[in-house]
Amino acid sequence: MPREPLIAVIDDDESFRVALAEALSSLGYGARAFASAEEFFADHETEPYDCVITDIHMPGMSGFDLKRRLLARNCGLPVIMTTADAEPDLEAKAAAIGAVCLLRKPFEADAMTDCLERALKV
């Protein structure tokens, strides 16, 4: 049996971060949660993540910054973005930078699994 995909969850909002990690766990994914993109990068080299689910607006490095840094390192790790903001054109921005999906909070797990499946297929 192949190992379960490992997902990195990055969100500065603790309750959502925890909820998301547990949801992934209930869905059969391996999940590791980080409060910031900086924390994630500290761990990134040692762990073979299959996908990143990151919030866009965070103190310090944003979700976009994270994706840009990955691109700069020539890393094709798929990124799914989430946001609680009502800002209208985030989908386009996310697509432009190469994110697999943008999920607007609140969203249900089904929407997320669709995204994950697409992300992991690549």
Added chain:
Amino acid sequence: MERSFFRASRGEPRRIVMRIVFCLAVALTSVSALAEPLPRTILFLDEDTPIYPWFRQMSEAFYATIKTETANPPFVFIESLGIDAYAAPDYFNILRSHFREKYRDKAIGVIVTDASRELAFTLRLRNELWPGTPVVLAGIQERRAARLSLPSNVTGFTFRHQLQDIVATADALIPGLKRVVLAGSRIERGGWRQDFLDDVPDVRGRFEVIDLTGLSMAELRQRLGELPGDSAVTYVGFSTDVTGERYLPNEASQLIAEAANRPTFVDSETFIGKGSVGGLVVSPGGIGRVAARFALRILDGENASDIPITNSEEILRPVFDWRQLQHWGISEDRLPVGSDVRFRSPTAWEQYRWQIMLISAALLLQSLLIAGLFYEHRRRRQAEVQASRRMAELAHMNRSAAIGQMSASIVHEINQPLAAIVMNAGTGLRWLAKDTPNVEKAAHALKNIVGNGNRASQVVQTLRAMFKKEISNRTLVDINDAIRAVLTLLRIELEEHEVVTKATLKEGLPHVMADRVQLQQVIFNLVTNAIEAMSSIGADSRTLRLRSEEIESGECIVAIEDSGPGIEPETLKRIFEPFFTSKSKGMGMGLSICRSIIEAHGGRLWVAGNTPRGAVFEFALPVATHSVRDQV
């Protein structure tokens, strides 16, 4: 000058007596007169009566010359003989005895006479009373002089006087002259202009002559008014017309010139200024001057017989009336060289040069000042409009930005716990739905839901508290001032949307305790909504009504009424709900925030009316109590 006022006929017997007296007188006085130097006295004998301007002009010039041209001016006696006027049969005798008595003790050095027609009469008088006394004939027409044979000791000077001169002047001044009109009484032999009769054929050779002499004045005047356009009038003197009516030559010349529909030309300076254009005229002043010089030469020792009678150029002069030149449109360029143009009315520029220059300068200065002020005013107005527009834009932006920012943060703050709740709920369900339900993990998820739910409610509470926090900024505010401030801010916007504003603000309204900025924000919002609501209706019916008053409950009421289409009933129900909007743009927070602000001030905001023509929003704020006022 017209010498035919009365035609006298003097009797022959008188002459025989006179000759005897004359011979005796010569025998007694001539010898002594030759031996002694002449007394420095001049006797001026005028044939006519002094009524004529001719004599006045001549004698004035005569006197002036005598006075200025010699260091020792002789004494001048003047006598008007009035030969025409006093046509009594023995007039000569009367005059002679009168002068004999009058000049018994007066020695006369030289006699000057303007004798022209009655020369014989005058010379007889001289021969009988002052025999041998030298005589100066002052100005005789050339042709008349040629016919005279003068006694010794008589000299004088002549001038040219012919009809051709008048006609030539008219011809020079009037382009295309074809007809010459002779206007006056009949020219008669023996009269002053008798030689004109000889000139007529010559004139006829070059022009068509319309002879209007010998008519009554009335008829003459009538005919003169109907002259053809290529004609000119030559005035040949008028004394007595066919009806026996007498005229002074001067007044006749005026009557004729005024009646004529063509310019009138004359031959005497005395007619200048009486309606004629002028002409090459005989100048009595010139005659007076030349005569004075002749008299002085004789008094200074020259023998009268040695001075030949010559033509004097000084007598015939081109003189014109400027007013008539203007009237007939005759250019001064056509006038002979050296013309004397009289009655020139000075141009306004010549007359009031300094005044005009001063006034012009003042006007110029004033105009510049006005222009400057206009320019400044325009610039200021433009600046005002721009500033006002920017203020309104800024206020708009502030409002939109503040509301937008607040909305965004509210959305974010609510969405986070909601997202967690949704996520946890799904997780819980999944743990329970497994083949071996993991109750522990499901319970953990449910606990998280409770926590997140509480967190969401916390957000809402914080939001409410936000408006209450502002209490420290509250001061006593005059609601009317706040309304006026907002109207000032929105003036340009109101003008641009062609909204007529009618404010009925109650004077002396009690102050309220409020955050002035928030209160103005509410009014600003309501007025802006009103303007937007009216944008869909015709510009001529856009009316914004603002009203403020105090009601008995101790509150101040402000009503903002528009004339727009009103609010849909569906919309009305939810209008104060947050995020509810009927507009394409906007977050739907405006009215909600307005209500929050008003309620935070202990007041109320509601829709007071919603007729088909317009919506009325009203809010009430409690009047500040005394205790509050004291605290402030």
